[in-house]
Amino acid sequence: MDRESEAQWVRVRARLREEVGEVEYRSWLRQMVLQEVSGDEVVVALPTRFLRDWVNSHFGDRLRSLWQAENRKVRRVAVIVRAQGAALAEPVDPAAATVPGGANGAAVPATATTPRASAHAGQRLGARAAARAEEAARNGGDPRHDFSAPLDPRLTFDAFVVGKPNEFAFACARRVAEHGPTAGFNPLFLHGGVGLGKTHLLHAIAWRLRERDPGKRVAYMSAESFMYRFIAALRSENAMAFKEQLRAVDVLMVDDVQFLIGKESTQEEFFHTFNALVELGKQVVVSADKSPADLAGLEERLRTRLGCGMVADIHATTFELRVSILQAKTAALGTTVPPKVLEFLAHKITSNVRELEGALNRVVAHAQLVGRPITIESSQEVLRDLLRAHDRRVTIEEIQKRVAEHYNIRLAEMTSARRARMVARPRQVAMFLAKQLTQRSLPEIGRKFGGRDHTTVMHAVSRVTELMQSDLSFAEDVELLRRMLES
């Protein structure tokens, strides 16, 4: 292929990226490869049939006009499926560079609507979240939402931090929220490990749908509450009313359907509801911890139906995404946390977003309680139950060993009767630390130091306390020992 075509392709992609926004671009368009330019036809390849169809129907026209702006000869852009094995490695994306100045300067409207958790979005969030909180409070009073569990005002698209692991699921959720069943994703099935944001996306879809069309009956519920309601309806012989209510909604969202496993009659009811709604052209959104194919224990026909729309997964977080989430969350809390601490948290709490946010909440709450700045050390202490499987219990023997090493005396001197200063002082330090770091009684500590009386231990404690006040380097020494023993 000639150099000119390559350069034109780079510009086409950059403009497209600018028009559709980062998330859409990465979800659908990034994998496009320019196959050839011959005469009036440009051939662009994508790895799957689904992507080909999607790009053709949603971006085909834009691709053609952008190409025509670069090369007036182009009449057609053909999107094809790339042959297996071709370009296995992801192509380096030239559009990642800054937009090169177009040769003919065609003005492209900047319509990037990427909903990122930007600082700007954060500012607007306050007022909107308040409005939503109000709505959530009124939820019970609004008959349209009677059937839905209340939505969390914090769980919106604006507040969702997008990164590589979740951008596809985000794009799908966004599309359903904007277009409903006409998006062609019915049902939308979101799956991923626990605490990665499935519930967040479901709530965000519901908020957006209600915002766009307040007349829509959007019902969100967890699979458990679906089950509880169904069972309650059966018990009160109200099953028919329950079914009718369910089938009257415009959008049904059920969270964590894996909890229907083993609940045969509830599954059956869910299956019929599901079919009825989809047939009526109502949107259904479902989440689970596994893909439909992997939900062993769910009825085969239900699994098949769940998987026949759009299935999008959320992958485990990356370090970069975790840092972005922590930054967004910190801003939302209206506080500041040193970047080093955020990196420490992103490095240590890798399991999922829920735990990451929980950890940040704890660190911030603690700092506010004690009125001290947040440091890595204080975070380690506050989160010690998360970071370590057990608390370390310091023993008197360990203290004796460490102190003896530190002052370079024999361990036997800890229990010996010698009263020379060079051994007596370290022994007193060890007794002091034993009193501070263990819960042992004074008589017990005395016994461990060669059968000394508890009054000897008391004397050691007060002597060391005095010395620490008058002798700064001695105090530092003791403090160092304490930290070593506690870590």
Added chain:
Amino acid sequence: MTAARQLAFGFAHAPSLAAADFCRGAANEAALAMIERWPAWPARRLALWGPDGSGKTHLLAIWCARSSARALCPADLARDEAPALIPASGHVALDDADCVLDEPALLHLLNLVSERGGSLLLTAREAPARWGTRLADLRSRLRSITAVALGPPDEALLRAVLTKLFADRQLAVAPPTIDYILRRIDRSLAAARELVARLDRIALARGVQIGAALVREALAREEDGGGEYSVTVSPGEPKLL
């Protein structure tokens, strides 16, 4: 021959769980501050953890009184389904939450309390992150809860607790005796509670005042292997002999 001894009835004494009777100290400062901060708990959930006798149940009672929360124990979860357990206030406190065996039941309780906009307080001996939870959905929720430890008491707190424990049993004990005890027991609230219970039984059986001599005897008995005073009846199981 054996001397005639007064038999002690094991009247279960009722420790005061009123907010005014809570002994503050460095060990429970953070936990108490979090209780006082309610409803501003992150995600409306809080877990308090610490050893026996560190004040978890007392803090739980303080919060329940203030929030109209319903206090549950693990047995309640085995008996009823989550929707039947949540009171009108929406708030729930679960004592000994690490003893719940039915993990899905606990998960549903957590979810349903949140769904109804309620707050949840859990107490346990260990931090929720360390319960060895098998159900992944529950584990990640437990690990994300703001968990505050009740640490071992310092001397001032232990002194206050000893004074309160004696007062709960309507025992007059002189400050020097309390100092005497403080110098001789482990720095733990459970140790204080056990010793006070033992002293109460011996003093009651003999009809004597609690002083240094009695403390020495009670501590010696503990060292002999924790042997109970021979004729006493353990508290909580009153028996007419």
